[in-house]
Amino acid sequence: MPRTQTPTRPLELFATDHLVSEEDRAMQATVRRFVDDRIRPEIGAWFETGTMPAREIAPELGRLGLLGMHLEGYGCAGTSATAYGLACLELEAGDSGLRSLVSVQGSLAMFAIWKHGSEEQKQEWLPRMAAGEAIGCFGLTEPDFGSNPADMRTRATRDGSDWVLQGTKMWITNGSVADVAVVWAQTDDGVRGFVVPTDTPGFSAPEITRKLSLRASVTSELVLDNVRLPDSAVLPGAKGLSGPLSCLNEARFGIVFGALGAARDCLETAIDYAQGREIFARALSSYQLTQAKFADMALELGKGMLLALHLGRLKDEGLLSPQQVSLGKLNNVREAIAIARECRTVLGAAGITLEFPILRHANNLESVLTYEGTSEVHQLVIGQALTGHAAFR
Known part of the structure; x- marks a missing residue:
């Protein structure tokens, strides 16, 4: 069956680039090229063998200015929070483990020292950590x-x-x-x-x-x-606990964007696969049931992206609350893992192999779903905001 129009990438439907500054888009494009050139050729083998050459990769990330990139001074790039989020999206489109390396380095370890440390601690550690010379x-x-x-x-x-x-x-x-x-x-x-x-x-x-x-x-x-x-x-x-919790909030913000990267990679992979896979002498992508899956997944991906960009703007303006980060983490990770699982069905048996990234992303998202606050914890954070009652115990 011939196509009647040129296919559109999922996020192009939402014109989200229109909501991002040229500078932030340029940073995003740089990270995407790095992931395409450096990570994608190796990530399947790393996942299969259970390895990550973190000491080799960290200086490369440092040269791109990605470590502690949203922090000011001490060798950090001082980008917007939105740029950091978009970088996390592209890193996790490569693999959640790569984004975790950057998140823990910048939003947990470096942020803790940058926000709560002495000047001596900052001078000793932050420049080396920003360069990837220290992890x-x-x-x-x-x-x-x-x-x-x-x-x-x-x-x-x-x-x-x-x-x-x-x-x-x-x-x-x-x-x-x-x-x-x-x-x-x-x-x-x-x-x-x-x-x-x-x-x-x-x-x-x-x-x-x-x-x-x-x-x-x-x-x-x-x-x-x-x-x-x-x-x-x-x-x-x-x-008190406000110290570590402030760091966790930084890391959760990166996850709001990062999970969408894994979801986008799964959806784009599934669409590309379906375009070339013939079933009963027709492209799999030409069937109504397949298109219904793609439409539903694109809708959730786009809604998650709009939410992430809105939270990024709030953070850049100093208006983002922890409860709002919980909204983003709960929704975007939950939808990302649902997208990954649905995309696997489009690929059938091929979807379980490391030839394609989909089940790798789905497996990774099982961890993302529970780290930096489980879905249940974020539901309770949101529930407390809505009712005024803390129901954690």
Whole structure:
């Protein structure tokens, strides 16, 4: 059956480029070229073998200005929040593990030091981290405490002028390759953050293997066995849970955009496949049921993109609230994983192979669905905003 018009890419239907500045579009295009040229040829093999050459990739990301890109000073690019979001979208179109590397580096480890650290800590770590010469990780989640970090067991106690840290953190991206860890611990004065060089005696980061999701990402446990630190290791600007939660909000913002990158890649792959796949002597894309799937998925992708861009504008204006980030994370990840699963059905058996990115994205999104706040937690954040009642316990 001949086509009657030139196909339109999904987001072109929504004319979202019209809503983005020329400068931010240029940054997005740069990241997309990097992903196409550097990541796509390798990502299937990395996923299959459960590896990610983070130490090799980080300096390349640094040269593009992507590490801590939305932060000001200390070698950071100082871009808009929207540019950062669009970069996350393109990185996750490559793989969620790649976006996680950038998110943890910039929005968790670097942001914690940039927002809450001393000038000495900033000068020591941020320029090297922005360049990708030093990698950071963020130690908050524990084996038994994810959604309820207030009950964490890791403890920091005073010993003279020093601090001694004891405890375990779990599911830590970048942990085994990190040069510095931002670790959160209970103290007699509430939860405090510590900047921990990973070569400190008593610190170890065994890698977590046998994963079925985020395989092209370094995931580790952090073990703190009487790690002794000077008083200068404390993040002076962070007291209580507001410190780590402010960092998580930064990372969640990147996910709002990033998940759409995985969804877009799945949908574009499925449409391209269906155009060339013949069923009963016709292109699969010419059947009504296939087109209905594409229409529904394009609609959800576009709605998610409009939401993400709106949140980006609010963030650039200093008006974005944590509840609004929860709206974006809940909706966009939920819709992205639904799109990935539906796209897999279009490809049939071919969709389960690493020849195509779809099931890899779907597997990765299973992790994105629950990290940086589960869907249930974000539902409760939104529910509290709507009713005034906290229903977490």
